[in-house]
Amino acid sequence: MSRIEHNMAMTGDSPASISGKQKLATGLGLSGLFILALALFNVNFPNKTLFLSLALGLITIGTIIFANDAYLGKHQGINNNGVWFKSTTNRGLWGWVAGIALTLFYVVLYWYPQYLGLNPDGANTGIIALFDPLSRLINGGPASQWFVYGTLYTLAILIFGYKFILKYRHNRYEVLRTFSVMFFQLGFAFLIPEILIRLNKPYYDFKNIWPLNYDLFAGYKIQEFLSAGNLGMFMLIFGVLSIFVITPILTYKYGKRWYCSWVCGCGGLAETAGDPYRHLSDKSLFAWKVERWVIHSVLVFVTVMTIAVVYSFLGDDSQSYWLTKDVFLWASALLLTIVFALIMIFKRDELAKDAKYGAISYFAIIMAIIGINYFSGNYKIFFFDGYQLRQWYGFLIGAAFSGVIGVGFYPIFGSRVWCRFGCPMAAILGMQQRLFSKFRITTNGGQCISCGNCSVYCEMGIDVRAYAQKGENIVRSSCVGCGICSAVCPRGVLKLENGSRKNRIHNEESVMGDNMDLMDLIKQSSK
Structure with missing residues (x-):
């Protein structure tokens, strides 16, 4: 007897439900989360080491089994x-549930840690107490x-x-860049800073x-750096060199990637845990x-x-300090002026009109504020106390934007909301990449079939297909x-390259299979 086909879509039916092994893996993972949830609601486990190991182990084993069955x-x-x-991945009910749950977690984490069991004046309770044994093992103190x-x-x-690698x-x-972010997160972002605390040194993520x-x-x-001796001085110098030497050189050679x-923890989480949501990024103009x-x-x-x-x-x-308030203020103004002048003199043709207006406006505002405060004798530069500005930045950007919105909204707006709209490091690297780097993604337009995979799975919202x-x-x-745009392309149209900066942006030799002699191009390239 023939079966009635109700779905008239060319793509066919929606995927079948997950396999039995994947259901088992999901159950194991949820069991681990259930233990953490019990701890969150102040269930006092008799052996915290055992139950913490059980919770994290079940989550890990469940994810590995699920990934193996899905891809191997x-x-x-x-x-x-x-x-x-x-x-979960199409802004459906479970996607919204996940987004709301993540958002609430970040709200409690940043502003109401006492509900997680944090007790600065005594023994921890709740989920934080569950992590006390691991914390004492690594940094020597309570969690x-x-x-x-x-x-x-x-x-x-x-x-x-691991799932992403499979x-x-x-x-x-x-595969290589995923191993890289896993290494840097485990070693540099987690273990090394915690071990430094155990050694009574400043907490520092290199x-x-x-x-x-x-x-x-x-x-x-x-003050922490100065009181930590040679190691503290090394940390401070390394921090300065990272800004003015290491970052520009690496970005010039390889772009912001x-x-x-390859390194950033925010990007690492977006690429791994956020991979199922990368297609949700907004590609509109x-x-x-x-x-x-x-x-x-x-x-x-x-x-x-920061200023x-x-x-x-x-x-x-000036008798006690070579770097006084006035010297620093004018040195900052001079540095910003030099950067602005170099960009406008040598790179203005590579800037869009709104980018030019924006750069001029931002520069004028900063210079005006510096001048007003200097000549008025107001010790509170930028009209506010510096640490008050820092508190506002920490609340609005460091917590609300990067955490609550940046991760909590993965299932709604995609996995790179923070990297795309809010990360100041991405902004600096982006300017260097756009204006000074050798990196580009080259395209072979003659091979493009306009399938749109590249644009759909670009987590940064770039309409790759249009290029x-x-x-x-x-x-x-x-x-x-x-x-990922190159990885999902079925025709090999896209290629990540580090090449000559000549014609990097305004490429006059666009590769279009219908408007050029390919053999002539090969001969020209071989000369």
Whole structure:
């Protein structure tokens, strides 16, 4: 007897439900989460070490079994089947539930840690107490909400990184960069800072560079560095060199991908745990315009805040300090002026009209505020106390934007909301990549079939297909060089390259299969 086919879509039916083994794996993972939930509601486990190991172990084992069954034993290649049919990845009911749950978790984490069991004046309770044994093992003290968060954050990158590696195991670039973010998160972001605390040294994440590490030049942090001897001085010098030497050199050679896709923890979580949501990013022109204004406004905010914080820390006596308030203020103004002048003199042709207006406006505002405060004798630079600005930045950007919105809204707006709209580090690297880097994504327009996979799975909201159809190089400041657009392309149209800067943006030799002699191009390239 024939079966009636109700679905008239060319793509066929929605994917079948998960397999029995995947259901078992899901049950194991949920069991681990259930133990953490019980701890959250103040269930006092008799053996915290055992139950913490059980919870994290069940989550890990469940994820590994699920990933193995989903990808191993199947043909290698991209498998994004059904992402638009699943409630969790298509802004359906379960997607909203997940988003709300993540958002509430971040709200409690940042502003109400006492509900997680944090007790600064006594023994911890709740879920934080469950992590006390692990905390004492690594840093020698009781857990804090940040240790709990760091542990779960690192675990998420590791287990979902394993899943990501299986999914993209045919692509060497994706495998290598995923191992890289797993290594940097586990070693540099989690273990090394905690071990430094155990050794009574300043907490320091060597891969967390200003302006992401906006506390680097805070007075209390400077005092920590100075009191820690040679190691503290090394940390401070390394932090400064990272800004002015290491970052520009690596970005010139490799683009911002060296950091955003190979090192950064925010990018690491977005690429691993956030991979199922990458297609939800907004590709509209309006979103692109909003993105550019918002992210560069955040960069101006953190620059102003940092100048104000350092200014408030310095003294006025030139006999006692070579770096006085006035010297620092005018040195900052001079540095910003030089950067602005160099860009406008040598790179203005590579800037869009709104980018030029924005750069001029931001520069004029900062210079005006510096001048007004200097000539008025107001010791509170930028009209506010530097540490008050730092508190506002920490609340609005460091907590609300990067955490609550940046991660909590994964299932709604995609996995790179923070990286795309709010990260000041991404803004700096983006400017360097757009104007000074050798990195670009080249396109072979003659091979493009306009399937749209590249645009759909670009987590930064770039309409990659529009560039590919024209055979135009992709040199966008927002591009993090994750390489997924190239990985999902069925025709090999896209290629990540580090080449000559000549004609990098305005490429006059667009490769279009219908308007050129390929043999002539090969002969010209071989000369």
